[in-house]
Amino acid sequence: MHDMSVNTAHHHSPPTTFISKHVFSLDHKVIGKQYFALALVAAYVGMFLSWLMRIHLAWGDAPIPGLQLLSANGAPGGVMTPEYYLQLMTMHGTIMVFFVLTTAPFAAFGNFFLPIQVGAEDMPFPHFNMMSFWVTFVAFIVLMASFFVPDGPTLGGWTQYAPLNSVGPVAGPGQGLGVILWMASIGLFCVGQLLGSLNFITTTLDLRVKGMSLMRLPLTAWAWFITSCMGLTAFAVLMPACILVILDHVAGTSFFVTSGLNMGGQMLPHSGGSTLLWQHLFWFFGHPEVYIAIVPGIGIVSHILLANMRRQMLSQRTLIYSMGALAILSYMVYGHHMFVSGMNPFSALAFSFPTLVITIPATIVVLIWTFSLYGSKLRINSASLFALGFISMFVSGGVSGFFLAQPSIDIMLHATYFVVGHFHLVMAVAAMFGIFAGTYFWFPKMAGRMMNEPLGKIHFWLSFVGAYCIFMPFHYLGMAGNVRRYAAFVDDYLQPLISVHRFITVAALITGFAQLIFLYNLIHSRFWGKPATDNPWEATSLEWSTATPPPFDNFGGKHPIVYHDPYQYNVQSSVGDYVMQTSPEQVKTEREEL
Amino acid sequence: MAKFFAVTIIVIAILSAIPILRHTWAAPEDISTHGSLIDEQMSETMAEAGIAFLAAQFLLAIFVWQFSNRPADAKIKSFPGGAKALVIAALLVVGIEVLALGVFGVRAWADVYLKPPSPDAMPIQVQAGQFAFYFRYPGPDGKFGPLHPEMINESTQNFFGIDQDHDQDSKDDIVTAEMAIPVNKEVHLLMHSKDLGHSFFVRELRVQQDFVPGLDVSLHFTATKIGKYEIVCTQLCGLGHYNMKAYLDVLSQQDFDDWLKKQAAAQ
Numbered sequence: 001m002h003d004m005s006v007n008t009a010h011h012h013s014p015p016t017t018f019i020s021k022h023v024f025s026l027d028h029k030v031i032g033k034q035y036f037a038l039a040l041v042a043a044y045v046g047m048f049l050s051w052l053m054r055i056h057l058a059w060g061d062a063p064i065p066g067l068q069l070l071s072a073n074g075a076p077g078g079v080m081t082p083e084y085y086l087q088l089m090t091m092h093g094t095i096m097v098f099f100v101l102t103t104a105p106f107a108a109f110g111n112f113f114l115p116i117q118v119g120a121e122d123m124p125f126p127h128f129n130m131m132s133f134w135v136t137f138v139a140f141i142v143l144m145a146s147f148f149v150p151d152g153p154t155l156g157g158w159t160q161y162a163p164l165n166s167v168g169p170v171a172g173p174g175q176g177l178g179v180i181l182w183m184a185s186i187g188l189f190c191v192g193q194l195l196g197s198l199n200f201i202t203t204t205l206d207l208r209v210k211g212m213s214l215m216r217l218p219l220t221a222w223a224w225f226i227t228s229c230m231g232l233t234a235f236a237v238l239m240p241a242c243i244l245v246i247l248d249h250v251a252g253t254s255f256f257v258t259s260g261l262n263m264g265g266q267m268l269p270h271s272g273g274s275t276l277l278w279q280h281l282f283w284f285f286g287h288p289e290v291y292i293a294i295v296p297g298i299g300i301v302s303h304i305l306l307a308n309m310r311r312q313m314l315s316q317r318t319l320i321y322s323m324g325a326l327a328i329l330s331y332m333v334y335g336h337h338m339f340v341s342g343m344n345p346f347s348a349l350a351f352s353f354p355t356l357v358i359t360i361p362a363t364i365v366v367l368i369w370t371f372s373l374y375g376s377k378l379r380i381n382s383a384s385l386f387a388l389g390f391i392s393m394f395v396s397g398g399v400s401g402f403f404l405a406q407p408s409i410d411i412m413l414h415a416t417y418f419v420v421g422h423f424h425l426v427m428a429v430a431a432m433f434g435i436f437a438g439t440y441f442w443f444p445k446m447a448g449r450m451m452n453e454p455l456g457k458i459h460f461w462l463s464f465v466g467a468y469c470i471f472m473p474f475h476y477l478g479m480a481g482n483v484r485r486y487a488a489f490v491d492d493y494l495q496p497l498i499s500v501h502r503f504i505t506v507a508a509l510i511t512g513f514a515q516l517i518f519l520y521n522l523i524h525s526r527f528w529g530k531p532a533t534d535n536p537w538e539a540t541s542l543e544w545s546t547a548t549p550p551p552f553d554n555f556g557g558k559h560p561i562v563y564h565d566p567y568q569y570n571v572q573s574s575v576g577d578y579v580m581q582t583s584p585e586q587v588k589t590e591r592e593e594l
Numbered sequence: 595m596a597k598f599f600a601v602t603i604i605v606i607a608i609l610s611a612i613p614i615l616r617h618t619w620a621a622p623e624d625i626s627t628h629g630s631l632i633d634e635q636m637s638e639t640m641a642e643a644g645i646a647f648l649a650a651q652f653l654l655a656i657f658v659w660q661f662s663n664r665p666a667d668a669k670i671k672s673f674p675g676g677a678k679a680l681v682i683a684a685l686l687v688v689g690i691e692v693l694a695l696g697v698f699g700v701r702a703w704a705d706v707y708l709k710p711p712s713p714d715a716m717p718i719q720v721q722a723g724q725f726a727f728y729f730r731y732p733g734p735d736g737k738f739g740p741l742h743p744e745m746i747n748e749s750t751q752n753f754f755g756i757d758q759d760h761d762q763d764s765k766d767d768i769v770t771a772e773m774a775i776p777v778n779k780e781v782h783l784l785m786h787s788k789d790l791g792h793s794f795f796v797r798e799l800r801v802q803q804d805f806v807p808g809l810d811v812s813l814h815f816t817a818t819k820i821g822k823y824e825i826v827c828t829q830l831c832g833l834g835h836y837n838m839k840a841y842l843d844v845l846s847q848q849d850f851d852d853w854l855k856k857q858a859a860a861q
Contacts, residue, residue, distance in 0.1 A: 082833045082835075082837075083832075083833035086830070086832075086833060086835070155833065156830065161791055161829070161830065163791070163807055164790050164791065164830065164832065167789075171789075172832040172833050175832075257807075258807050258808025260808070261743070261787075261788065261789050261790075262723075262743040262746045262755070262789060263790075265746065265747060268789075275791060275806055275807050275808060276806060310670065311670045314672070314676060314680065315677030315678075315681075340793070340803050340804055342803070342804050342805075342806035345707035348703065352699070353696055356692035356693075356696050359688055359692055360685060360688050360689060364681055366650060367681075367683070367684055371657075371673040371677075373658060374657050374661065374672075375661060375671025375672055375673065376661050377661070377664045377668055377670060378596065378661050378662035378663070378664075379662070380595045380596045380662050385599065388599065388658060392603055392651060392654060395646075395651060399643040399644075399646050400643070402639050402642065402643040402692075403636070403643065405695075406696070406699040406703075407703045407707075408635050408699045408700075408701075408703040408706075409635055409636050411706065411800060411801065412621060412632060412636065412797070412800060412802070414802055414828065415793065415802070415828035457595070465602065468606050472610045476613055476618065477619065479620060480619040480620065480621065481621060481622070481797040483826055483828045484828075485835060485836075486835065486836035487833075487835075488836050488837075489836070491826055491839055492824060493622070493824060497619070500619070570670045
């Protein structure tokens with residue numbers, strides 16, 4: 001159990017200037033909001049890019065009005081060139097994976113709520129925390145800058161495979177300065193996440209208030225803690241890999257380029273590198289990254305469902321252990337991205353087994369959620385709808401993992417739209433639903449105002465049905481052999497599939513439109529929403545026991561003491577069917593506390 | 595709203611399953627000796643994943659339908675078996691399922707990757723480069739001469755980097771832009787890249803394998819049906835990636851011999 005004296009040692013004075021309050025703020029809540037704003041901007045940029053890609057894929061050479069203004073070379077007359085398609089695709093993936101799916105559920109919500117949920121005044125290293133955001137912000141600017149360099153951004157995909165990433169401009173537009181900017185951006189992003197992870201881990205372990213044992217931490221806090229442990233190890237591998245690629249470009253090294261390569265009739269001046277090395281380093285980061293994106297969502301969805309089911313989970317411990325198992329296994333499965341990469345075929349079998357095994361903790365999580373719904377008193381609102389939608393998406397994306405975990409089936413499905421459908425459902429859409437659920441749930445605490453519920457529900461229905469209309473057909477395309485990362489479908493066998501692509505594009509445009517409703521709701525509610533009470537959802541964790549919005553030091557100079565487990569619903573207390581963690585009131589609980 | 599959610603999920607689940615049950619967008623007919631194992635594995639996995647998908651979505655829908663917006667005085671119930679039953683069920687059902695898939699899946703993988711090609715398999719070299727495949731047949735001597743990547747020159751049509759003036763084994767080698775193979779004859783593909791990462795994917799043959807710069811990768815298969823099929827690149831290799839393809843002609847032995855003679859004469 002942590003001692004309060006350590007907590008108070010991290011106190012710092014309230015900011016007095018606009019800059020220290022809103023820009024270079026040390027306050028974890030402001031930093032959380034900054035991360036949220038960055039993720040929001042990134043999400044809409046990423047979505048806009050996906051619209052352009054989808055329109056191009058569906059209607060090939062049809063000009064997109066105004067596109068030439070974005071890139072005269074990339075879209076002469078508004079018609080996208082193949083290289084510009086790949087550049088937009090690369091930027092879409094990079095922006096979404098790093099600056100949205102990692103930033104929003106982990107860095108944004110985690111920053112705002114983790115210290116409050118453990119009862120701390122702030123994180124232990126506020127300067128590191130501030131630095132983590134600003135480094136991430138600079139990383140985003142560096143990535144965006146690649147749109148404005150002569151050849152444009154890199155076209156190598158978000159996975160940036162070697163040696164395409166290392167041989168320079170000879171490989172195509174964007175493969176010179178575009179790659180260097182990509183590597184610099186992601187290298188910086190890693191620094192930001194390492195600093196953030198360090199803060200999250202120490203906050204969880206060192207700054208818990210009296211009574212807040214590890215098992216009394218809300219599931220969100222557990223999820224952020226587990227995610228930060230993954231972040232600390234995964235980003236620490238990607239960062240040096242990015243530096244090595246930059247050295248291959250600027251220092252004449254050959255970490256990822258082998259000898260004897262001939263491009264455009266010229267021998268490349270490299271020797272001694274390994275192209276597969278990049279894949280190992282990248283996926284050692286890349287697969288945990290999937291869980292870095294989704295585990296916070298698992299925590300957020302659990303947290304929101306509990307408040308809306310008005311009961312405890314069937315087993316909170318099992319959920320925590322399952323999240324831990326997902327995190328540990330995520331490092332042992334990365335080779336399933338490389339079954340047909342040319343690595344030893346025995347390795348494929350070694351990576352396949354843990355990939356299949358990881359479905360067990362994932363199944364347990366889904367079963368615990370689903371069977372906790374049994375017999376509950378579920379409240380339906382925008383937050384709980386998105387949480388339920390998360391479960392549905394997580395299942396749909398998860399079952400396709402059965403296929404991709406097997407090397408023999410991967411022979412047919414690797415690098416097809418089946419993979420794109422799989423990871424979009426399980427990682428992107430599910431994680432986005434976690435972000436939306438978190439936004440509708442926590443917005444009152446963050447902004448002091450309620451979001452508009454009817455608009456939230458319209459947003460949900462369009463997003464839920466729309467996401468299925470987009471990503472389920474991706475699986476069918478993949479089963480028919482539709483290769484991903486194609487700028488156009490010139491192969492004979494792909495022609496009949498173009499009608500499916502058109503359906504997907506229309507669905508993507510409508511689903512994208514729904515996200516504009518969300519944006520309107522967010523902005524309108526921020527200024528004109530109904531003022532929120534301190535605990536509008538009648539929830540139990542510490543963020544709801546403080547003022548709305550929370551004061552600078554989170555608890556107005558008081559140090560909360562925790563008396564209960566995080567989710568004591570279905571009890572009889574003086575306030576209703578729940579008792580808050582900080583309430584000293586003795587209540588008869590559903591069962592023994594953890 | 596909750597009931598609408600439940601119905602929506604069920605409708606989506608059923609609509610998602612229909613194209614799969616009707617094979618609306620399925621893989622083309624298998625033309626290889628090993629492909630049936632992959633197809634069987636695919637069908638078994640589809641059955642298991644499909645049941646898991648439908649069961650999970652239906653349960654979610656049923657519980658949301660049944661247990662949402664209940665009256666204030668309604669009693670909260672707990673699932674009788676509790677978490678322990680669920681964990682045991684997950685361990686047993688999913689555990690056995692993944693174990694079975696993993697163990698049986700090895701057969702198909704082993705057939706392609708762990709079993710060596712037969713000694714009399716026909717060797718063909720394939721070179722991938724931005725954005726074309728080239729194929730080399732060893733000629734009557736049955737031997738490939740060494741490669742000289744520095745000699746690759748498209749203007750002189752030396753696509754492979756072959757020194758036919760000095761390398762005895764290269765003199766009768768035949769280089770083509772299309773691939774032809776005899777039906778029912780095992781082919782041993784010797785793959786290398788001249789520049790970047792590429793891939794060799796023929797849906798009907800049930801083969802997909804990356805080219806790795808600096809590595810000699812090999813693949814073996816037997817085609818069982820005469821016809822013309824597309825070979826496509828599946829590893830992002832630059833702006834022309836979408837257009838990097840070649841054709842595979844599976845011919846009768848006689849037609850193949852004639853084709854090879856014609857190619858040799860054209861060298």
